[in-house]
Amino acid sequence: MGRSPTKQMQHKPAPRQATNRQLDPKLRDLVGRYDHVSGLPNRKQFIEHFHELAQAARPTLIMLVTLTDARHYNEVLRALGIAFCEDLVRCGLARLETLVDPDLTIFHVSLLSFAVTLPVDDTAVVPPVADAIAHAFAQALTIDAIPIRIDVGVGLVPFNPDTGPAESLRAVLVAAQDSRRTNRHVSFYDHKTDAAHLRAFRILADLPRALAADDQLSLHYQPRINLQTGACHAAEALLRWTHPDLGAISPAEFVPLVEQTALITPLTDWVTQRALQQNRSLRDAGHALRISINASPANLSERGFHDVLLGHCDAAGLAPDHIELEFTEGMLATNAGLAIAQLDHLRSAGVDVAIDDFGSGYSNLSNLANIPADVLKIDQSLVRPLTQAGDDDFLLRQVLAIAQGLDFRVCAEGIESEFAFNHLRELGCHEGQGYFMARPMPADRLADWLEAHP
Numbered sequence: 001m002g003r004s005p006t007k008q009m010q011h012k013p014a015p016r017q018a019t020n021r022q023l024d025p026k027l028r029d030l031v032g033r034y035d036h037v038s039g040l041p042n043r044k045q046f047i048e049h050f051h052e053l054a055q056a057a058r059p060t061l062i063m064l065v066t067l068t069d070a071r072h073y074n075e076v077l078r079a080l081g082i083a084f085c086e087d088l089v090r091c092g093l094a095r096l097e098t099l100v101d102p103d104l105t106i107f108h109v110s111l112l113s114f115a116v117t118l119p120v121d122d123t124a125v126v127p128p129v130a131d132a133i134a135h136a137f138a139q140a141l142t143i144d145a146i147p148i149r150i151d152v153g154v155g156l157v158p159f160n161p162d163t164g165p166a167e168s169l170r171a172v173l174v175a176a177q178d179s180r181r182t183n184r185h186v187s188f189y190d191h192k193t194d195a196a197h198l199r200a201f202r203i204l205a206d207l208p209r210a211l212a213a214d215d216q217l218s219l220h221y222q223p224r225i226n227l228q229t230g231a232c233h234a235a236e237a238l239l240r241w242t243h244p245d246l247g248a249i250s251p252a253e254f255v256p257l258v259e260q261t262a263l264i265t266p267l268t269d270w271v272t273q274r275a276l277q278q279n280r281s282l283r284d285a286g287h288a289l290r291i292s293i294n295a296s297p298a299n300l301s302e303r304g305f306h307d308v309l310l311g312h313c314d315a316a317g318l319a320p321d322h323i324e325l326e327f328t329e330g331m332l333a334t335n336a337g338l339a340i341a342q343l344d345h346l347r348s349a350g351v352d353v354a355i356d357d358f359g360s361g362y363s364n365l366s367n368l369a370n371i372p373a374d375v376l377k378i379d380q381s382l383v384r385p386l387t388q389a390g391d392d393d394f395l396l397r398q399v400l401a402i403a404q405g406l407d408f409r410v411c412a413e414g415i416e417s418e419f420a421f422n423h424l425r426e427l428g429c430h431e432g433q434g435y436f437m438a439r440p441m442p443a444d445r446l447a448d449w450l451e452a453h454p
Contacts, residue, residue, distance in 0.1 A: 035108035037086045038093050046107040046115055047165040053117060054161035061118045062157050064109070064172040065133055067092040068150040069180065073112060076148065088148060091141045099132050109169060113176070123158035126186055130154045134185035153179040157189040202246075203254050207263055210241060211270055217241055219274055220440035223449065224292070224411060224433045227425040232453060234290040234324065236433065237275040238440050239267075255296070264298045272309060276316035276323065278443040283322070287450045292324040292354065300327060300339035306346050313351075320350035328356050329371065343372045354411070359399055369406055375431075376403040380414025383424070383434070387417050393427075400427055 035042045041049075053060060067073075067089065077085045093106070093114065100106060100116055107115045118127055137152035155175030157168060171189045174197060179187035210216040217239065224234040241249045258264050272293055279291040299305050313320055325346060327339075343353050354375035355368075359382045368376075382396045403410045412424050415434030424432055441449060 037089050038108045040093070040106055040108040040114070042107065043109040043169075046109050046169070049105065049107070049117065050159075050161075050165035050168065053159060058119050059121065059123045060159035061120050061123055061127060062159055062168055062172050063116045063118055063127070063130060064113055064155045064169070064176045065096060065116075066113045066153045066155075066173070066176045067137075068112060068152065069177075070112070072151060080146070084143060084146075087143045088141060088150075091143050092137075092150070095136060095141065096133065099129060099136055101129075110173075113173065115169065115172070117159065124188075126156065126184075126188075130156060130186045131184070134179075138185075151180055152185060153177055154186040155179055155189065156186065199246075200257050203243075203249065204257055204261060204263065206243065207254070207258060207267070210243070211266055216243065217270060217274075218442065219271065219278065220442055221278075221291070221446045222433050222440040223438045223446070223453075224431050225437045227412075227421065227429055227432050232289070232438075232450060234292055234431075235446060236292040236326070236440075237271060237294070239271055259296045259298055264296050265302065268296065268299050269308070269312075272312050273316070276312055276318055279322060280316045280318060281443070282447060282450070283318075285447055287447065289450070290322055290324050290352065292326050294356065295325050295327045297327075297339075300342055303338065306342040306349075309346065309351070310349055320346070321352065324352035324354055324375070326354045326356040326377070328360075329358060329367065340370075340372060347372050347374070355408075357413075358403075359395065368402065374409060375411055376406075376408040377411045377413055378403075378429075380434070383412050383414040383420060384416055386420035386423055388419055393423070397427065400429060404428065 033042060033045050034040065073085065076088065089112065093108075096106065096114060104116055104118070109115045118129065120127055134152060134154050137150060140147035140149045142148070153176035155172040155178070157172040157175055160168070163171070171194065174194045175187045175189040178190060178193050179185050218241075220238045220240055221235040222238060223232040224236065225232055239251050239255070241251070241254060243249050258267055275291050275293050279289060282289050295305075309323075309325070310320060313323060325343075327343075347353055352375060353373040354377055355371060355373045356377045357379045358376050359379035376399075378396065378399055382399065385391055386393060386396075400410060409430045410428075411431035411433065412420075412429050413433055415421050415424065415432045415436045417436055420434075421432065421436055438449060
């Protein structure tokens with residue numbers, strides 16, 4: 001029996017629409033020169049315009065207007081969809097066009113950014129149009145009766161033909177991003193802040209090579225002392241990085257950068273495995289020490305992190321109670337349910353859990369009773385001021401009382417004087433670490449230090 005005409009029609013290939021590759025070359029070139037959302041000349045045309053400006057002698061400023069930052073845009077995109085966001089861009093452009101001289105060309109150079117070249121008398125002076133734009137965009141944009149507050153940035157950089165269009169756009173984007181940290185929301189390019197951005201980028205770009213090398217990353221250990229007996233029973237693993245060109249990079253600089261990227265997972269793995277291997281060596285030498293490892297919010301937000309940690313512990317031939325995991329209480333603001341579940345699992349397995357830096361700006365007393373932890377580490381900001389009798393210790397006493405009432409072991413960080421050591425011991429603080437007892441040191445020196453401080 002033959003197929004019916006209907007079935008034959010169902011299987012007939014539909015005619016294909018022409019793609020950009022199939023378009024006439026002249027038409028394809030035209031399509032690639034204009035932004036599909038705004039209809040404005042795009043980055044390609046800006047580059048051509050830049051080279052044309054090189055022939056002009058009049059002073060010129062490149063101005064970049066970014067409607068909002070990427071994070072806010074993604075929040076709007078997630079809540080209201082791509083069509084709404086495209087309308088948001090077009091609405092922002094409509095407002096911008098009322099402020100820019102109609103004789104000037106506005107270029108749509110990226111998703112949220114528009115560039116204009118301004119002929120000026122003095123490239124060191126903010127042109128009135130830049131302030132007018134910042135002021136106008138302080139008011140919400142209304143799309144489909146929904147008012148959307150945006151965080152506009154206006155960046156300025158003097159036109160320099162030697163700099164080139166790509167580098168000029170990058171510099172003016174840096175200025176626009178920096179402008180959001182000012183009340184004026186207008187900023188000239190600043191080489192110093194840009195250098196900091198470039199350094200941050202290089203740090204992140206070079207970290208994978210550091211992880212693969214054997215002479216850049218290392219761990220130092222700071223002993224934790226029982227304040228009542230004076231014995232050392234634990235040490236905190238602290239990461240150090242000696243870059244071949246940049247020299248020593250503080251973890252306070254590179255760890256927050258890494259935490260914003262997927263690199264935090266291999267970095268934490270490196271620290272964990274190295275710390276556990278060195279703890280195994282210390283135990284083989286007769287030092288029954290617990291090693292404390294710091295976790296980031298990203299780690300505890302990764303499903304299966306607890307299993308990975310316990311697997312590393314088993315591979316090193318250590319029991320779970322040979323390690324301690326430190327985290328800052330503020331990290332529970334992100335995916336708290338998963339983080340708490342993983343901490344519960346680790347505690348059940350025998351791992352000690354410590355709340356780090358308690359008493360800093362993240363502390364929340366109402367949550368303290370519900371956090372699965374064994375140790376509370378008092379932030380050094382409450383301890384370092386203790387240098388002599390009469391120094392204010394009110395907050396320290398209150399934190400100690402609350403922690404002891406909740407049955408935490410308490411460790412004070414930042415003990416730097418004999419008075420602080422003795423005072424904390426008198427107040428009933430269980431443990432402490434700080435320069436008064438010992439500075440952080442490499443693993444081999446820690447073994448020698450332990451021999452000298454049995």
